[in-house]
Amino acid sequence: MALMASTRREVDIPSYPVWLMVLVPFAALALQSLISLHFPRFDYIDLPLLVTIYFGITWRHPVGGTIFGAGIGILQDAVTQHPLGVFGIGKSVVGYLAASMGIRVDTESFFTRLLLIPFFTLLQSAIVWVLEHRMIEQPYAWLWVHEGIRAAANAVLGLMLFALLDKARRRD
Template sequence: MARLIAASRHEVEVQPYPLIVFILAPLLALGLQSFVSLHFQRFDILDLPLLVTIYFAITRRNPVTGTIAGAIIGIAQDALTRQPLGIFGICKSIIGYLAASLGVRIDTESHLTRALLTFGFVFLHSGMYWLLVRRLLAQPYVWSWVHELIRALINMVVGVILFALLDLAKQKEY
């Protein structure tokens, strides 16, 4: 059974990354998401900016940084889509805050933990998005449990792979 609680202070320390990774990963995720979604409608089931937000929030383990990163990535995603400005910003800010807050309390180095967190955060993101569009903007938006569960599962699988790739960019401790 995978450990869920961090056993030592070393496990909850912030992992160092080169600054270029913090800049390029969100930019690539946003660019790929907006470009491919324009040409392949089904690609929008995957939310690469959300996965990058989750990853950096759980590895940085700072709720303020997670919130700000989520807001910036979300607003940039809003600007690149036809969504009202701020919807993705609000959703990703909340996810960034929650992911960073949980990153402090549990062991996020385990692939199982990351998979479960990603599934939950993607599903929560979908629920917040529905709530904001439907209630705050009073626009029609249909919720499909099956679609959202499939969406969460696909993002979970891609997220674990993406997280493993981003782990390779960690600076080694000497």
């Protein structure tokens, strides 16, 4: 099966320079805020989510993916109007699942990434919707068209971002 881990490359644990591990999340948050400020349509893109997915599927460490997702999500909450924890919970789940899938699935494949990114985008939107709508009782409309466009846009940009980040990683 094409998606199952069967090659040596899939069981390798890629490593990244520390500065890159620190810089990329903050850069994603800053760019997200900065670009959305000048281009309102950019809010379809969720750069912190793409970074979480990428580090999750390439790191293949569920605990690390969970904590990484929680950290970047809480930081994203801090710069939005959400209470701290909404994006944190969503990205924790995404980081955990991405890392879990990275163990079992060939996440180096272009098609795999093309499927995973929309899936995780929709998953995070669903988690945020549940939290906002059921827990915080804030108005939060679920629009399928909007979510579909968001998933597609993130998938396109994610593929390019993942390819760029692939070039920065070190292989043992």
